[in-house]
Amino acid sequence: MGDKTCVSFTLNGEPRSLELEPRWTLLHVLREVYNLTGTKFGCGTNDCGSCKVLIDDNPVNSCVYPAKKLEGKRVLTIEGISSDKRYMHIPQAFVNAHAVQCGFCTPGMVITALGLLLEDPDPDETKIRSYFTGNLCRCTGYVNIVEAVNLAAGRSTHG
Ligand code: FES
Ligand code: FES
Numbered sequence: 657m658g659d660k661t662c663v664s665f666t667l668n669g670e671p672r673s674l675e676l677e678p679r680w681t682l683l684h685v686l687r688e689v690y691n692l693t694g695t696k697f698g699c700g701t702n703d704c705g706s707c708k709v710l711i712d713d714n715p716v717n718s719c720v721y722p723a724k725k726l727e728g729k730r731v732l733t734i735e736g737i738s739s740d741k742r743y744m745h746i747p748q749a750f751v752n753a754h755a756v757q758c759g760f761c762t763p764g765m766v767i768t769a770l771g772l773l774l775e776d777p778d779p780d781e782t783k784i785r786s787y788f789t790g791n792l793c794r795c796t797g798y799v800n801i802v803e804a805v806n807l808a809a810g811r812s813t814h815g
Contacts, residue, residue: 663676678724680722686709695709713732
């Protein structure tokens with residue numbers, strides 16, 4: 657038990673203040689404090705991307721992000737995307753492109769897709785594949801994930 661720290665930040669559009677222990681990760685805060693279990697714990701070592709959230713619009717692996725750095729930040733999780741009219745077409749694109757099999761990687765994939773589209777609304781396939789290199793999927797072979805991002809960007813590779 658270390659000294660407690662207090663941080664104020666925005667979580668899915670809502671202001672939050674939290675007293676936390678310095679060793680807590682953002683993933684711990686999301687799942688254990690706020691019960692936002694859509695963000696998945698995969699490896700815990702920065703390798704799989706299943707724990708991704710957006711911090712100030714950038715995809716970040718929450719399993720290695722120290723919660724004490726949250727002061728003044730804007731955090732968006734899969735729950736925030738799914739209830740936001742501006743963004744809910746992205747998870748729907750994953751469903752429509754059959755890019756969801758077991759579903760474990762999907763929240764992190766959707767977060768990464770939004771991060772990419774906020775940075776570049778019209779990414780080509782090379783950029784999509786390169787942007788997703790930190791997101792592991794054991795099931796889909798990635799082709800349908802690329803298709804999902806194309807759909808979310810308003811295109812279909814099937815014409
Ligand atoms: S759980 Fe965070 S990168 Fe795998
Ligand atoms: S859909 Fe199963 S790990 Fe990606």
